[in-house]
Structure formats: structure tokens, C-alpha cells
Amino acid sequence: xxxxxxxxxxxxxxxxxxxxxxxxxxxxxxxxxxxxxxxxxxxxxxxxxxxxxxxxxxxxxxxxxxxxxxxxxxxxxxxxxxxxxxxxxxxxxxxxxxxxxxxxxxxxxxxxxxxxxxxxxxxxxxxxxxxxxxxxxxxxxxxxxxxxxxxxxxxxxxxxxxxxxxxxxxxxxxxxxxxxxxxxxxxxxxxxxxxxxxxxxxxxxxxxxxxxxxxxxxxxxxxxxxxxxxxxxxxxxxxxxxxxxxxxxxxxxxxxxxxxxxxxxxxxxxxxxxxxxxxxxxxxxxxxxxxxxxxxx
Numbered sequence: 001x002x003x004x005x006x007x008x009x010x011x012x013x014x015x016x017x018x019x020x021x022x023x024x025x026x027x028x029x030x031x032x033x034x035x036x037x038x039x040x041x042x043x044x045x046x047x048x049x050x051x052x053x054x055x056x057x058x059x060x061x062x063x064x065x066x067x068x069x070x071x072x073x074x075x076x077x078x079x080x081x082x083x084x085x086x087x088x089x090x091x092x093x094x095x096x097x098x099x100x101x102x103x104x105x106x107x108x109x110x111x112x113x114x115x116x117x118x119x120x121x122x123x124x125x126x127x128x129x130x131x132x133x134x135x136x137x138x139x140x141x142x143x144x145x146x147x148x149x150x151x152x153x154x155x156x157x158x159x160x161x162x163x164x165x166x167x168x169x170x171x172x173x174x175x176x177x178x179x180x181x182x183x184x185x186x187x188x189x190x191x192x193x194x195x196x197x198x199x200x201x202x203x204x205x206x207x208x209x210x211x212x213x214x215x216x217x218x219x220x221x222x223x224x225x226x227x228x229x230x231x232x233x234x235x236x237x238x239x240x241x242x243x244x245x246x247x248x249x250x251x252x253x254x255x256x257x258x259x260x261x262x263x264x265x266x267x268x269x270x271x272x273x274x275x276x277x278x279x280x281x282x283x284x285x286x287x288x289x290x291x292x293x294x295x296x297x
Contacts, residue, residue, distance in 0.1 A: 010161070010168045011175050014213060016142050020178055021271040023134070023146035024185065025288070028270040030132045033289045040190050042152035043070050045197050048115025056082070056108060063115050064101065067122035070153055076125060080118070082108055088171050091121040093128045112199075116160040116171050119153035120144060126151075141173040149174075149182035155194040158183065158203045176203065180210020188214060189269060218268040220251040224281070224294040231296070238263070238278065254278070263297050 028036055047066035050059050057080065064078035077098045082105050089103045101121050107114050123144050127133060132147075134140045148154035158179035160171040170176065183194050184207065198204045219225040221234035234252070241254050241261060252265040261278040272288035278297045285292050 010163055010170045012177060013175055014178055014181065016174060016178055017181070017213075019134070019139050019142045020146050020174065020182060021266070023143040024150060024182070025271045026132060026134075026143065027147060027150060028272070028289050030130050036151075036189075036289075038072065039070075039151040040192075042155060042192060042194065042197075043067070043115075043119070048119075048156055050111040050114050052111060054111075056111070059111070060103070060114055060118070064118050064122065067115075067118050067153060068125075071122055071126040071151065073122070073126060073129065078118075078122065078125075089117045089121045091124050093124060099125050113160045113169075113171065116156040119148050119156045120172060123148040123151070123153065138173065145172045145174045145179070146182050148172075149179055150186050152186070154179060155183055155197055158206060159198050159200050161203050161206060162200050163202045176206030177209045177213070180207035181213050182210070183207060184211035184214035185217075185269075187211070188218065217266075220265070220268075222252060222263055222265055222295040222297045223268065224296050226296075265295075267291055267293065 043066065047070075048063055050063060060080040061078070064080050068076050068078060075097050078101055079098060080101045080103060082103050084105045085102065087104065089101060091102075092100045101118065103114065103117050103121075107117060127144060127147060132143070134143045145154060145157065148157060154172075157172045157174075158176060160169065161176045161179075162169050172179065174182070187193055195204055195207055198207065219227060219230070221230050226234065237252075238254065238261075241257050252263055255262050255264065255275070262275050263278050264273050264275045266273050267286040267289060269291040270286060270289035272286060274284060274286055276282060276284050276295070276297060281294075281296050283292055284295050
């Protein structure tokens with residue numbers, strides 16, 4: 001599957017956030033909470049480091065093997081080649097046990113980003129083996145980027161983002177801020193701060209912006225951590241028995257009425273929507289990931 005290689009301009013913001021959240025939910029559904037927990041440690045910088053002194057093909061094979069180990073792929077041999085192409089890379093998704101990865105010729109001289117490209121391409125192999133895909137190339141590539149970042153290898157993709165007044169480079173289909181969002185979501189679950197690994201100042205800035213968005217997700221009504229203004233808005237919508245701005249915009253919705261009033265809201269961990277009775281302060285266990293959520297309904 002192709003991966004994007006953009007030099008100018010770079011899209012910013014959170015235009016794909018709904019698909020990103022759906023991808024996180026899909027990972028939890030396919031792997032289960034215990035399966036996700038197996039990826040509690042990220043790829044370490046040394047495993048993806050690549051110097052100009054290292055031979056190209058043996059070095060690429062070494063990094064590819066590190067990605068195979070990280071994604072816990074059984075006996076998957078990666079054959080890495082380089083050629084002129086529009087995209088950053090592609091991988092043939094056959095039955096295995098060998099997978100053929102092609103990387104853009106540009107990486108012959110920009111070796112520091114080979115780990116990032118392979119993080120994406122080997123994630124395609126993992127999703128293929130899991131039988132997990134989204135319809136359409138765009139959404140499937142977003143799923144792949146999200147899986148790479150959430151499962152501990154995608155910080156390399158964000159670190160490949162560099163931008164100045166003359167040129168820019170970004171790998172992957174997510175915006176830099178969306179990569180930062182997924183990495184922050186991961187950090188909140190595993191208590192792992194990826195920011196010391198960034199060599200790109202622009203990557204760190206994007207991570208900070210993404211983290212701010214992730215923290216807002218963890219502080220939306222009916223979660224008890226919601227701020228005063230959000231609680232006031234929630235109370236008004238609850239009195240009216242509806243989410244006045246719609247389920248997606250408000251982050252919650254009401255069904256039923258009277259004593260049977262219930263609120264639906266997404267889990268801040270896996271983004272699965274849960275529905276509970278409106279009855280004041282409650283603790284809710286997410287039906288998908290098992291996270292325990294303190295709520296004031």
C-alpha cells in the first residue's frame with residue numbers, strides 16, 4: 001500500500017479525527033484490551049537509528065527486523081529495496097512468510113527517516129495479518145498511521161515531520177497534530193512520554209497540540225473531570241433531554257425521558273460509545289476496553 005511523501009505544503013489541524021477515533025476503537029475490538037496492552041513499550045530510538053556510515057541495505061534490513069519484532073509478527077521476513085516512486089513506500093501484502101517492501105529512492109540519502117517509513121509499511125503487514133482494514137484507500141491509510149502510532153512505532157512518523165520557510169516534509173496520511181493526538185492518547189494509557197525522543201522541533205510542537213486535544217477528550221461531560229462551563233452546558237442539554245448540537249459535536253447524546261433518561265458518550269480511552277442511566281455520580285466500566293470512568297450524569 002502507498003504511503004504519502006509530501007514536501008510542501010503540509011496540512012495541519014484535525015480534519016481526520018473522526019476516522020482516527022474509529023481506528024482506535026477498531027484496534028481495541030480486534031486485539032482486545034489485553035492485546036493492546038502487549039504494546040506497552042514503544043520502539044526505542046536506537047532500534048531505528050541509521051547513520052550515513054552504515055551500509056544501506058543491511059541497515060534497512062536491520063530496522064525492518066526491529067519493526068517486525070515490535071509488532072510481534074511471527075516469522076515475517078522483510079525484503080527492503082529502493083526505487084524511484086511517487087510515494088514514500090509500498091509493501092506487497094501476500095500470504096508471507098516473506099514481505100517485499102519498496103522505499104522511495106530519496107531514503108538512500110535521507111536515512112534518518114527509513115525507520116519512519118518502515119514503521120508505516122510493517123504496520124500494513126500487521127493489519128493484513130489481523131484482517132483489519134477500512135474501506136477506501138484514504139481511510140485505510142489513516143487506520144495504518146493510527147495503528148503505528150498507538151501501538152508504539154508511529155512516533156517515528158511524527159519525528160519525520162520538518163517544516164521551515166522554504167520547504168517541508170511529512171510522512172503518512174495524518175496531519176502532524178493528529179499524530180500528536182494519537183501519541184498522547186497512547187501516553188495517557190501507558191504512562192509513556194514520547195517527547196524526549198523527538199529530534200524535530202516541529203514534531204514536538206505538533207505533539208503538544210495533539211496532547212491538548214486528547215486532554216480535552218478526557219475532560220468532556222459526563223466525565224467528572226469536565227470543567228465548569230462544560231458541566232453547565234451538559235446540565236442544560238440534560239434538562240432538555242437532548243444534545244442540542246448533535247451527538248458528535250457535543251460529545252454526548254440523550255435517549256429516553258423521565259426516569260428512563262440515558263446518556264450516550266464515548267470512552268476517552270478507546271472511543272467506544274457507552275450508554276448509562278442518568279442518575280448522578282456513577283462509575284462506569286467501558287464495555288470494550290474495561291476502563292473505569294468517573295461520571296456525573
